[in-house]
Amino acid sequence: MQLQQMYQEIILDHYKNPHHRGLRDPFEAEVHHVNPTCGDEVTVRVHLEGEGPDAKVVDVSYDGQGCSISQASTSVLTDLVIGRTVGDAFGTMDSFVELMQGRGRIEPDEDVLEDAVAFAGVAKYPARVKCALLGWMAFKDAVARVVDGGQA
Amino acid sequence: MTTTAAPLDVAALKADFPILARTVREGKRLVYLDSGATSQRPRQVLDFERQYIETANAAVHRGAHQLAEEATDLYEGAREKIADFVGVGFDEVVFTKNATESINLVAYAFGNATFSDDPAAKRFALGPGDEIVVTEMEHHANLLPWQQLAQRTGATLKWFSVTAEGRLDLSDMDELITPRTKVVAFTHQSNVLGTINPVSVLVAKAQSVGALTVLDACQSVPHSTVDFKALGVDFAAFSGHKMLGPSGIGVLYGRSELLQAMPPFITGGSMIEQVFMDHSTFAPPPQRFEAGVPNTSQAIGLGAAVDYLSALGMDRVAAHEHELTGAALSGLQEIPGVRIVGPADNVDRGSAVSFVVDSVHAHDAGQVLDSLGIEVRVGHHCAWPLHRKLDAAATVRATFYVYNDLADVQALLDGVRETQKFFGVGA
Ligand SMILES: Cc1ncc(COP(=O)(O)O)c(C=O)c1O
Numbered sequence: 001m002q003l004q005q006m007y008q009e010i011i012l013d014h015y016k017n018p019h020h021r022g023l024r025d026p027f028e029a030e031v032h033h034v035n036p037t038c039g040d041e042v043t044v045r046v047h048l049e050g051e052g053p054d055a056k057v058v059d060v061s062y063d064g065q066g067c068s069i070s071q072a073s074t075s076v077l078t079d080l081v082i083g084r085t086v087g088d089a090f091g092t093m094d095s096f097v098e099l100m101q102g103r104g105r106i107e108p109d110e111d112v113l114e115d116a117v118a119f120a121g122v123a124k125y126p127a128r129v130k131c132a133l134l135g136w137m138a139f140k141d142a143v144a145r146v147v148d149g150g151q152a
Numbered sequence: 153m154t155t156t157a158a159p160l161d162v163a164a165l166k167a168d169f170p171i172l173a174r175t176v177r178e179g180k181r182l183v184y185l186d187s188g189a190t191s192q193r194p195r196q197v198l199d200f201e202r203q204y205i206e207t208a209n210a211a212v213h214r215g216a217h218q219l220a221e222e223a224t225d226l227y228e229g230a231r232e233k234i235a236d237f238v239g240v241g242f243d244e245v246v247f248t249k250n251a252t253e254s255i256n257l258v259a260y261a262f263g264n265a266t267f268s269d270d271p272a273a274k275r276f277a278l279g280p281g282d283e284i285v286v287t288e289m290e291h292h293a294n295l296l297p298w299q300q301l302a303q304r305t306g307a308t309l310k311w312f313s314v315t316a317e318g319r320l321d322l323s324d325m326d327e328l329i330t331p332r333t334k335v336v337a338f339t340h341q342s343n344v345l346g347t348i349n350p351v352s353v354l355v356a357k358a359q360s361v362g363a364l365t366v367l368d369a370c371q372s373v374p375h376s377t378v379d380f381k382a383l384g385v386d387f388a389a390f391s392g393h394k395m396l397g398p399s400g401i402g403v404l405y406g407r408s409e410l411l412q413a414m415p416p417f418i419t420g421g422s423m424i425e426q427v428f429m430d431h432s433t434f435a436p437p438p439q440r441f442e443a444g445v446p447n448t449s450q451a452i453g454l455g456a457a458v459d460y461l462s463a464l465g466m467d468r469v470a471a472h473e474h475e476l477t478g479a480a481l482s483g484l485q486e487i488p489g490v491r492i493v494g495p496a497d498n499v500d501r502g503s504a505v506s507f508v509v510d511s512v513h514a515h516d517a518g519q520v521l522d523s524l525g526i527e528v529r530v531g532h533h534c535a536w537p538l539h540r541k542l543d544a545a546a547t548v549r550a551t552f553y554v555y556n557d558l559a560d561v562q563a564l565l566d567g568v569r570e571t572q573k574f575f576g577v578g579a
Contacts, residue, residue: 002523006519007574039532066513067513068515068575069515
């Protein structure tokens with residue numbers, strides 16, 4: 001059944017037991033993103049140390065409400081980027097975005113994406129791709145505010 | 153009329169809708185429960201539109217040749233059918249692209265009147281101190297145009313709130329509608345809650361203070377007998393694609409005397425009387441409001457849709473939907489962990505049934521239903537403030553129409569139970 005392909009156990013696990021959820025201090029930027037078609041929303045805070053692409057993502061905290069896909073993908077995001085450099089985190093993000101926009105035709109690299117490979121099935125449903133990207137786009141935006149703001 | 157007693161023969165009329173024969177998601181029977189967003193079209197409408205294009209296609213109101221004559225007759229004939237269908241005069245029906253454009257037409261015409269030196273237009277002018285009243289249950293199409301008009305003119309926007317049951321809260325009507333009120337714009341039937349609003353109460357109050365009324369009839373005209381004259385509204389809007397007709401065609405009703413006095417919104421060809429290099433005069437309504445070559449085949453198709461609905465009988469359509477709505481409401485309430493958003497009693501409500509499944513986001517519920525072939529709408533259904541008010545980030549919405557039957561309702565109920573099972577919630 002296609003449904004199981006979309007709602008992989010990993011996704012449902014992250015949905016029921018989200019990682020790193022809740023808004024924490026300290027943080028350098030906080031952003032609020034919404035999905036205008038369904039009203040889902042997420043607030044993301046990032047805490048970075050250092051400068052530019054080598055800055056370290058010390059913490060990503062978040063709060064929001066939304067469907068299992070958007071909530072789980074934000075939880076997976078935090079696992080993948082906390083403790084990494086901004087450059088690495090953005091590299092992972094690019095792979096994830098590519099996977100999600102691939103209409104289900106891209107073979108995900110588990111070494112890079114880890115739990116995020118579970119979202120491969122979601123990519124077959126164009127209406128849900130935005131859900132999967134909600135938290136990631138918020139993270140990108142938040143980091144850009146710190147990095148661009150800091151370097152300017 | 154004795155014929156209205158006989159129920160719709162749904163099995164027979166289903167055959168008129170080619171799309172209902174297809175399957176979805178790996179061979180599932182299509183259970184289409186999203187007619188509130190857009191309805192499906194019967195062969196009769198498609199054939200009529202096609203026949204026009206194949207035999208009489210021409211630019212209406214613009215030529216003296218035979219095709220132009222025939223096309224114009226068909227186009228104006230459609231206007232006549234539609235006018236009859238909603239109980240108004242032929243020249244009170246303006247064709248637009250959709251209801252959204254119809255409402256914008258009124259709002260922009262009022263804005264143009266505000267800045268016009270034509271004395272006839274003054275009655276529509278708005279400014280600081282004037283008030284526009286809407287409701288919290290409006291579709292964005294009947295909210296944003298008024299927000300924008302208020303911002304442009306300095307008028308103030310006010311609104312009726314909605315009760316927890318999803319009815320309009322009329323308790324502060326006397327404070328909301330006052331001599332400062334210039335416009336009262338509200339929906340006839342909520343596209344989320346199904347609630348049918350007390351039009352006569354609102355119209356009487358608006359008239360008592362000299363305010364104009366604008367009715368969003370998108371979800372009422374397709375589903376019941378609606379007579380704008382009997383309702384007494386000044387303007388009303390609806391869309392063809394929600395009533396078995398084509399997309400790209402909408403209707404604005406305006407009381408004749410008002411349309412006569414109202415300045416145009418979109419200007420250009422076909423809406424003029426005389427044109428000079430530095431100024432122009434405008435055609436009488438409805439042409440004044442139909443600049444450019446219109447969506448001709450769509451208007452003609454909508455005429456055919458009205459014929460189709462009239463042949464079914466709108467009282468029978470309403471009775472049929474009432475039955476399905478009742479079955480859906482009681483069936484959903486029997487499922488633990490399901491909450492109806494909107495009136496749970498089948499009184500003064502139409503066939504939009506919105507609900508939330510505890511612990512399952514509407515998007516996820518919709519995905520499971522879709523995998524079973526059940527097409528519902530999920531999200532805020534272009535009524536975000538309403539969802540905020542009712543504390544539901546997103547809802548699942550089923551809407552019923554002439555081609556749905558009790559088997560479709562049962563499929564929905566089974567699908568909701570299946571959803572709960574899939575996500576491990578509920579009883
Ligand atoms: C109550 C209501 N008003 C307005 C609209 C807007 O209709 P359209 O998108 O056809 O302009 C809709 C349809 O979505 C509706 O349900």
